[in-house]
Amino acid sequence: MVDNKNEIIKVCLLAGKVMLQSGAETYRVEDTMVRIAASFGIDNPQSYVTPTGIIFSISETESTKFVRILERSTDLHKVTEVNSISRRISSKELSLEEASRLLKEVDQLKHVYPxxxxxxxxxxxxxxxxxxxxxxxxxxxxxxxxxxxxxxxxxxxxxxxxxxxxxxxxxxxxxxxxxxxxxxxxxxxxxxxxxxxxxxxxxxxxxxxxxxxxxxxxxxxxxxxxxxxxxxxxxxxxxxxxxxxxxx
Structure with missing residues (x-):
């Protein structure tokens, strides 16, 4: 049995939200969320992404979470940062708490030029x-x-x-x-x-x-x-x- 299911879901949704709001392709967002969940021991994660929303569940029988995306821009630096965090999660370099902290930091970044x-x-x-x-x-x-x-x-x-x-x-x-x-x-x-x-x-x-x-x-x-x-x-x-x- 996987512990901290809610925290895993939050991390996956945060990663997906940051990527989608920053201009990433929807298939890349889905793939990243699934990889993060699988790295934390989720056997059959389910994700469905559209340009205006993210639907995610850790299994076919668990409750589904939904995030609405209202604003989208172009910030490929954030997309790169989330991809880097995802790879570090997959290689077991980051714990759930560390991944959550790093993703929140990326979400707060403001790299838009003046x-x-x-x-x-x-x-x-x-x-x-x-x-x-x-x-x-x-x-x-x-x-x-x-x-x-x-x-x-x-x-x-x-x-x-x-x-x-x-x-x-x-x-x-x-x-x-x-x-x-x-x-x-x-x-x-x-x-x-x-x-x-x-x-x-x-x-x-x-x-x-x-x-x-x-x-x-x-x-x-x-x-x-x-x-x-x-x-x-x-x-x-x-x-x-x-x-x-x-x-x-």
């Missing part, structure tokens, strides 16, 4: 994408400015508007208007190249990647839901640019 660093990175990336998509160097600086303004707008609207996809929609409108203004004053040559480069920091690349990986792993519900979320985000970006083109 907003100004994110905006600076988005600006540089925008200019580089413009060149990559065969834009001229004369459009590099306009793309840097437009991309930085667009990403700043998205960050700002995310803070004041709780409706998902609305921030991306408004940010893309800003990008389209500013890019058109630069072309109108002859600060840049190719409108399409500037816009393409500037919207790239808004594109949901991680969502698309995770959706494909989940589908390939057979997690159809998670794969389709993440794919739908990525599609709606991409649609919001495209709709914002289309609105600008409709009125210029």
């Amino acid at each position: 907003t100004y660093i994110q905006i600076l990175a988005a600006s540089i990336v925008s200019g580089c994408f413009t060149i990559m998509f065969q834009g001229g160097w004369v459009d590099f600086i306009p793309s840097v400015i437009v991309g930085g303004v667009g990403f700043s707008a998205m960050v700002y609207f995310h803070k004041i508007v709780e409706i998902r996809f609305f921030a991306e929609f408004l940010a893309s409108i800003f990008i389209g208007l500013l890019a058109y203004l630069f072309i109108d004053i002859r600060f840049g040559l190719e409108l399409d190249k500037i816009i393409i480069g500037a919207v790239m920091p808004l594109v949901p690349g991680l969502l698309i990647t995770n959706a494909v990986r989940d589908l390939m792993a057979g997690h159809l519900v998670s794969g389709l839901s993440k794919g739908a979320e990525a599609f709606l985000t991409a649609f919001a970006i495209g709709a914002g640019i289309a609105v600008v083109f409709a009125f210029i």
Whole structure:
């Protein structure tokens, strides 16, 4: 008989919650939870993960625990840390209490870069994408400015508007208007190249990647839901640019 069943469940759920909130694939979350439970002597753990919730039980006959996931972001450092803790648990290097303590520390970590660093990175990336998509160097600086303004707008609207996809929609409108203004004053040559480069920091690349990986792993519900979320985000970006083109 395994002792401390409730503590094992708490550790597994905490590990799964941290990973899912940090952008991990659902199949990776399930696998990690099962491995942790098995390492602590659970014979037949059961886990089911969707992008918005985690269902876990230590056996088919035991009561099931559920954790609701309301917020998700991208923090691959946390995913790496939880994976490292999971491997240490599997190799019997950590006790249940130590694993719980380390996971709580990871949950409290704040490794997100300051907003100004994110905006600076988005600006540089925008200019580089413009060149990559065969834009001229004369459009590099306009793309840097437009991309930085667009990403700043998205960050700002995310803070004041709780409706998902609305921030991306408004940010893309800003990008389209500013890019058109630069072309109108002859600060840049190719409108399409500037816009393409500037919207790239808004594109949901991680969502698309995770959706494909989940589908390939057979997690159809998670794969389709993440794919739908990525599609709606991409649609919001495209709709914002289309609105600008409709009125210029």
